Amino acid sequence: MKEDRLDDVLGDSHAQELADVERRLSALEPTAVNLDTTAILRKATLPAERSAATQATSPSWLSLGASWTCGALAGALVTFVVLSRSIGPAEQQSAPSASTVRNETPAVDAVVVDHVAEPTQPLWSRSELLVSTQLRQLNDRPSFEQTQLRAGSYANLTTRPYFDPPAAPVDSADGLRWEPAADGRSPSINAPTPSSRLDCDRLLQELLGDVPNTVL
Amino acid sequence: MTHLDERRLQELIDAHGAALTLYARQWCRAPEDAVQEALVDLLRTDPHPNDPVAWLYTTTRRRATNVARAESRRAKHHRQASQETRGWFVPNDDHLDDLVDVESALAELPPLERQIVVARIWGRLSFSQIAELVEQSSSSVHRRYKRTLAELRSVLNRQLSEAER
Numbered sequence: 001m002k003e004d005r006l007d008d009v010l011g012d013s014h015a016q017e018l019a020d021v022e023r024r025l026s027a028l029e030p031t032a033v034n035l036d037t038t039a040i041l042r043k044a045t046l047p048a049e050r051s052a053a054t055q056a057t058s059p060s061w062l063s064l065g066a067s068w069t070c071g072a073l074a075g076a077l078v079t080f081v082v083l084s085r086s087i088g089p090a091e092q093q094s095a096p097s098a099s100t101v102r103n104e105t106p107a108v109d110a111v112v113v114d115h116v117a118e119p120t121q122p123l124w125s126r127s128e129l130l131v132s133t134q135l136r137q138l139n140d141r142p143s144f145e146q147t148q149l150r151a152g153s154y155a156n157l158t159t160r161p162y163f164d165p166p167a168a169p170v171d172s173a174d175g176l177r178w179e180p181a182a183d184g185r186s187p188s189i190n191a192p193t194p195s196s197r198l199d200c201d202r203l204l205q206e207l208l209g210d211v212p213n214t215v216l
Numbered sequence: 217m218t219h220l221d222e223r224r225l226q227e228l229i230d231a232h233g234a235a236l237t238l239y240a241r242q243w244c245r246a247p248e249d250a251v252q253e254a255l256v257d258l259l260r261t262d263p264h265p266n267d268p269v270a271w272l273y274t275t276t277r278r279r280a281t282n283v284a285r286a287e288s289r290r291a292k293h294h295r296q297a298s299q300e301t302r303g304w305f306v307p308n309d310d311h312l313d314d315l316v317d318v319e320s321a322l323a324e325l326p327p328l329e330r331q332i333v334v335a336r337i338w339g340r341l342s343f344s345q346i347a348e349l350v351e352q353s354s355s356s357v358h359r360r361y362k363r364t365l366a367e368l369r370s371v372l373n374r375q376l377s378e379a380e381r
Contacts, residue, residue: 025338037222
């Protein structure tokens with residue numbers, strides 16, 4: 001319908017000329033093509049053969065992947081065994097000398113430290129040893145309350161044993177030595193016997209040299 | 217499994233092979249390769265196209281552009297193909313003078329107009345099929361076809377008048 005309308009618009013003469021040109025062109029026959037139908041059909045069926053070949057080769061890919069996985073697992077197992085064997089003897093082997101262990105392992109393990117020989121140089125000086133000994137003795141000394149309880153009277157807590165300075169001056173460490181008791185459970189003090197009991201006024205008077213009334 | 221047997225394929229080639237080759241010749245110098253690839257694609261296509269002839273023209277154009285691209289990449293093959301290029305039309309004693317004229321006139325046409333004329337005159341496709349092929353409306357295709365025929369007529373008449381002189 002559109003063609004007819006267009007032909008009407010163009011006009012009869014013009015349409016005649018175009019129809020003539022169309023006839024001239026149609027009279028020309030394009031060059032024939034020689035195509036091999038067998039080759040075309042074979043080429044068209046090639047993808048099916050290729051897919052079949054892919055299916056045939058798929059087991060080989062599967063076996064290749066399986067072998068690769070097995071190889072990776074075997075390698076991991078061998079690595080684990082080798083590492084475990086290299087670590088085991090190192091832990092069981094005793095160090096030949098302290099210097100060797102120190103050179104090999106900067107961060108010395110506690111287990112390895114037990115096997116290290118004592119160093120030739122003393123770790124502590126004499127003064128440090130003396131201080132540590134005194135501190136240890138102080139820690140072993142019973143507390144004041146324990147001493148008073150062992151003495152047996154709470155009333156004596158208000159007054160402390162007074163060591164008379166002129167009678168028994170404490171001028172050395174031997175004068176105040178703690179020794180274990182006879183039963184071996186509680187220590188007893190080996191000190192001079194207090195000469196008399198002192199009250200607070202006298203203690204203050206002796207300590208300050210002044211009359212307590214003036215202070216208080 | 218293909219949709220066509222060898223006999224049906226041969227009939228298709230006999231009926232449309234030449235026009236398809238002429239159509240593919242617009243893009244490449246080895247149009248037979250493009251047509252053969254298009255036929256292979258037709259056999260492989262699943263499902264089978266409803267309009268195999270129109271489908272063949274579309275696929276031939278795509279294949280021809282691919283062949284032309286390959287030819288441009290391979291200069292040696294390009295030169296060889298240009299040497300083996302045959303005429304576009306079969307020599308005929310009645311229209312011997314028109315052969316070169318039409319070939320040159322078609323070669324001078326713009327690509328879209330040339331596609332429309334070849335598909336209409338030698339491919340015998342309807343305007344709706346051509347419109348689908350060139351992705352234009354049917355009215356636009358028809359207008360272009362009439363205009364191109366007018367241009368061809370003027371060119372052929374000019375060449376004819378020059379020959380008569």
